[in-house]
Amino acid sequence: MVVAKKYVIQKHRSGLLQPEDVKIVEEELPELKEGEFLAQAHFISIDPYIQYLIHDEEKHPVGSTIPGTQIALIYDSKNPKFPIGKYIYGNFGMRTYTIGPLKDDDPYGMPPQYILPDFNSYPYSYGLGILGMPGITANKGFLGLCKPQPGETVVVTTAAGAVGSVVGQIAKIKGCRVVGIAGSDEKGKWLVDVLGFDKFINYKRPDFAKKLKDAAPDGIDCYFDNVGGEISSIILSQMNKFGRISVSGSISAHNVESGEEPKASIVQRHLVLRQLKMEGFMVTRWRDEWFEIINQNLQWLREGKLKYKEHIVCGFDNFPKAVVDLMTGANTGKVILNVMG
Numbered sequence: 001m002v003v004a005k006k007y008v009i010q011k012h013r014s015g016l017l018q019p020e021d022v023k024i025v026e027e028e029l030p031e032l033k034e035g036e037f038l039a040q041a042h043f044i045s046i047d048p049y050i051q052y053l054i055h056d057e058e059k060h061p062v063g064s065t066i067p068g069t070q071i072a073l074i075y076d077s078k079n080p081k082f083p084i085g086k087y088i089y090g091n092f093g094m095r096t097y098t099i100g101p102l103k104d105d106d107p108y109g110m111p112p113q114y115i116l117p118d119f120n121s122y123p124y125s126y127g128l129g130i131l132g133m134p135g136i137t138a139n140k141g142f143l144g145l146c147k148p149q150p151g152e153t154v155v156v157t158t159a160a161g162a163v164g165s166v167v168g169q170i171a172k173i174k175g176c177r178v179v180g181i182a183g184s185d186e187k188g189k190w191l192v193d194v195l196g197f198d199k200f201i202n203y204k205r206p207d208f209a210k211k212l213k214d215a216a217p218d219g220i221d222c223y224f225d226n227v228g229g230e231i232s233s234i235i236l237s238q239m240n241k242f243g244r245i246s247v248s249g250s251i252s253a254h255n256v257e258s259g260e261e262p263k264a265s266i267v268q269r270h271l272v273l274r275q276l277k278m279e280g281f282m283v284t285r286w287r288d289e290w291f292e293i294i295n296q297n298l299q300w301l302r303e304g305k306l307k308y309k310e311h312i313v314c315g316f317d318n319f320p321k322a323v324v325d326l327m328t329g330a331n332t333g334k335v336i337l338n339v340m341g
C-alpha cells in the first residue's frame with residue numbers, strides 16, 4: 001500500500017504565504033485498477049499562480065489540495081500508454097504520489113499529463129521550466145503578441161525569473177535591443193554578462209523613470225509585462241507610437257501585505273496618445289502547439305542561444321519556503337522543489 005503526502009490549504013490570508021497556512025496530510029492510495037498508473041513526484045513547479053490561487057476561497061477552500069504541476073516517475077502501471085520507468089508531466093497538485101490518468105478537465109485548460117518528450121541530455125526538471133509551461137509562456141507570449149522586429153527596443157520585467165529570462169534571450173535572438181528589469185544588482189550582472197541583455201535596471205533603486213530613459217533613449221517598442229503596478233505605468237509612458245505590450249502577469253499585486261487591492265494608475269492616456277496595443281494572455285491558448293514550442297526552445301538551448309538556470313529547494317517539507325523564495329525574489333531562474341533531494 002502506498003501512502004501519499006499532500007499539501008492542503010489550512011488558512012486563507014491576503015498577504016504572502018506563511019507556513020501555517022498549509023499542512024501536510026497523508027492519504028492511503030488504493031490498489032491500481034486496469035487502465036491506471038501510479039506516479040511518484042520527483043520535481044514540483046513553484047509558480048506565482050500558487051500564491052494567488054490559494055487566496056481564492058471559493059475555488060480553493062480550506063482542506064483542498066494545493067494546485068500545481070510536477071515531473072513524476074511512473075512507478076507502477078496497468079496502462080500501456082504510461083509504462084513503468086517513464087517520466088511524466090502531470091497537473092497533479094502538491095502531492096508525492098498520484099493515481100492517473102487524470103481527466104482533461106482543468107479549469108484553466110492546463111494539460112492533465114503527458115509523457116515527457118525527449119530532452120536529449122537535459123534534466124527532466126526542465127519540463128517544468130524552459131521546456132514546459134514557463135518556456136511556452138515566454139516564447140509565444142512574446143513572439144505571438146509583441147511581434148518584435150530587428151532593431152526594436154524590448155523591455156521585460158521579472159527579467160531574471162523563469163519566464164522573463166527566456167523572453168529577453170528570445171528578443172536577442174530576434175535582433176532586438178533588450179532592457180531587463182529586476183530586483184537586485186546581482187541579477188542584473190547575470191542578465192548582462194551571461195544572458196547578453198543590453199541593459200539592466202534595478203527597480204528597487206531610486207530614479208527608475210530616468211534610468212529607463214537612459215537605457216532606452218529611442219523609446220520602447222515592445223514590453224513584456226510580468227508585474228503591473230507603477231513600474232509598468234512608467235514603462236508605458238516611455239513607449240513609442242504603435243508599441244506592443246504583452247500582459248503576462250501582475251506579480252507586484254500578489255503579496256500585498258495590507259490585504260488591500262493595489263490602486264490602479266491611469267494607463268489609458270498612454271495607450272491613446274501612443275496608439276499602443278496591449279493584450280493579456282493565458283499560456284493555455286497555445287495548447288495545440290505545446291510540443292512544437294517546446295521543441296523550438298530545445299533547439300535554441302542546444303545551439304547555445306538560450307541559457308537557463310534553476311533555483312532548487314530540496315525536500316517536500318520545504319514547499320512554503322520555495323513559495324516565499326519565489327515571491328520575495330530570492331530566485332534567479334526557475335524555482336523547483338526537488339522532492340527526492
Ligand SMILES: NC(=O)C1=CN([C@@H]2O[C@H](COP(=O)(O)OP(=O)(O)OC[C@H]3O[C@@H](n4cnc5c(N)ncnc54)[C@H](OP(=O)(O)O)[C@@H]3O)[C@@H](O)[C@H]2O)C=CC1
Pocket residue numbers: 046047048049133134137158159160161162163164181182183184187226227247248249250251252253281282283284326327328329330331333334335
Ligand atoms: N499569462 C500566463 O499564462 C503566465 C504568466 N506567468 C506570469 O509570469 C510572471 C513570472 O513568472 P515566473 O517566471 O514563473 O516567476 P519568476 O521566476 O520571475 O519569479 C517571480 C519574480 O517576481 C519578482 N517579484 C516579486 N514581487 C515583485 C514585485 N512586487 N514587483 C516586481 N517584481 C516582483 C521577483 O524578482 P525580483 O527580484 O526581480 O523582484 C521574483 O523572482 C508572473 O507574473 C506570472 O504570473 C507565468 C506563467 C504563465
Ligand SMILES: CCCCCCC/C=C/C=O
Pocket residue numbers: 048049067068069091108110248249282283284
Ligand atoms: C495548475 C493550475 C494553474 C494553471 C495556470 C497556468 C497559467 C498561468 C498563469 C499565470 O501565472
